[in-house]
Amino acid sequence: MTRSNLVGGEMLNWSDLHPGDARPAAAGPAAAALLTATLKPDHTVLVAGPHAAELVGAVASQVTSVDLLVRSAPDAEELAELIGETKGEAYCGSLDRFAEDTQYDVIVALDGLERLVGPDTAGFSWTDALDRLVGLLGPEGKVLLGAANAFGFERLVQPEIGAALPRDEDWGRDVGDRAPAGYKRVMAAVAGAGLQVSRTYAVFPSLVQADVALTEVDGLAAVVAARAVASRNDGPVLMDPYRVVLDAAEAGVAFELAPAWYVVVGVEAPAVLPAGVVPEGEGVLLEEHLMMALRCDDQAELRKVIPSYVAWLGAGGSGSPDNVILERPLTGVGGASYRLFGEAQELDVVAHLRRFATRVLESGSRQPWPAAADPHQLTARLASMTGITVPEQEFSPDEVVRPRGSAEQLRTVARLADELADASARAILFEGTVSGIRRSRPYRIGHAVLNPARVIRRRLKRVLKKVRR
Incomplete structure (x- = not known):
């Protein structure tokens, strides 16, 4: 007996909660802190897309009514049992097949919009998905939306990004299904859907591992972000992840290069998630x-x-x-x-x-x-x-x-080469100077005066050689 409601486009042999060759579901302390800060007991909530069971449980514990929409049939069954029948319904299928007329106070889509449809859905773009979710909002509705950055720090520090084979979930996906490229285009798409943004966060190190979310990435906040990115990229890298983030923050572009963003609509939220992760005070x-x-x-x-x-x-x-x-x-x-x-x-x-x-x-x-x-x-x-x-x-x-990083290694090699060339040039100059001194008349005279025995002995050897001949 199924506990979830099948709406069409469901994926029967697939799991986003327990993936074999795909991204895991959205999770992390920053995501949990955002839910805690924005959800109220009287809210009716729709959690759309794959979110970790811990996040779904946190939502269910904070509000009286929560519905779920996921594309994976096994995930829908697991989450339906988690929230129970008294909290709401679990729907399994693609967003474009979701025909419920319910109006929600809050829509939570911290995983983004790409995984709200399966392979049976064609031509359903990111903006189409956003418009569909907005249509499910009630009056003064609130949205907690995640968006991955197509050109973030990962593209700068990871050497295998361009060469890696797509994961199972990436095969056959249309380019238009993905989030708009870049922060400005994401915000333009959100504004085009008629949403007034209350706050935007830069998320580190990723949507599926949201350790920290910041409204400003500078000072000590940049150090926190750099640590999060470095912890995720502990293998071979093109550039040192820690320094790349700090250098980007100093240049004022760390927010735009963040791995992902949270867009909050209709509700205020704190400037740092979770609270206390960035030290207060000057320094x-x-x-x-x-x-x-x-x-x-x-x-x-x-x-x-x-x-x-x-x-x-x-x-x-x-x-x-x-x-x-x-x-x-x-x-x-x-x-x-x-x-x-x-x-x-x-x-x-x-x-x-x-x-x-x-x-x-x-x-x-x-x-x-x-x-x-x-x-x-x-x-x-x-x-x-x-x-x-x-x-x-x-x-x-x-x-x-x-x-x-490879770039820092090449820079160090170049510096070593410069130092070696400089040392070699100094050695050649010193050798030439010494040779010139030895050939000079004052040096020969001084050498003869200071070392007469050696000079006489050398000359006697030459004379004796001539006599023997």
Whole structure:
């Protein structure tokens, strides 16, 4: 006996909740936080598209009435049992076959609109799906919509994007079925459907793993976004994901390059999801401040900040530069202050500096010293600024840290080549200078005066050779 209502276009041997070769359903703490912040008990809700069972359960626990629309028959049965008969109905099939006349207060489509239809549906574009959902809204209806970015950070950092075979769910799909390319076109399509946007979020690292959603991607929020993107791209990459996000944020384009967006219509929501994931207050990540000093060859700043940071560690602070915030004092009086960003790390001073040195080498960051992939050498140089000597035995002599991305590796190779060419040119110049000095008359006279015995001995050898002949 089936618990769901078949509306047509259902996929009988397919699951978006438990995929074999497809994207999983929408999920993540940012998605759960958005639902918690916007749904009210008296709302009637339609959850359209594949959402993780945890999200569906969260919706069912917050409102008195919720209906589901999914294309997978196994998923519909599983979710129907989850929400129970008292909460609402589970519908299985394609959105274009969904002919119910119910008007909903809220439509939740955080997975986007691409997976609201199956292979039996042809010519049903993204904007057609949006218009169909809008037609199911009641007066003053609210929409929570997800949209994937066709040209986000993944395209910049992942080498296999263009070469990978399509997943099972991608075969035979029309290009028009996908979300409009780019943030501006997505927002234009939403406006064209007659929706007034209340708030838009940049979602990281993806719709199906929404760890964080931000209305602005700058400052410490950019660090949070960079960490989320880097955690998703831990294999071979074209460029270091962490640095790409931070550089994009500095250029003011991180929001447009986000992996996905949440579009909220008709209801206010907080600026950061989930709450507290971005530290409050002023300051800059200590790692970023030190890397800027490295790139600018500002050794005076390094020699000022690193001893101050080490003193903070000695006073009970705990944290490497990548999770410590440098707070600038409001006045020029007194030294800098620090606060932890994330969990404390039980490491000694050298280990904290070594962690920073390793991250510098992995990022391929510019340094004021000769390029090298030796964490010991860089750690020892940084530690020497505080009067600390790093023993050789604390590090493996064969340890080499390479930049994460291919682009950073090529940049490091180019820098090494420049340094080698410069050293070679200096050696040739030095050799020519020395050779010229040796051939000069003053050098020969001085050499004869300072080394008479050697000169006489050499001349006697030549005379003896001539006599023997």
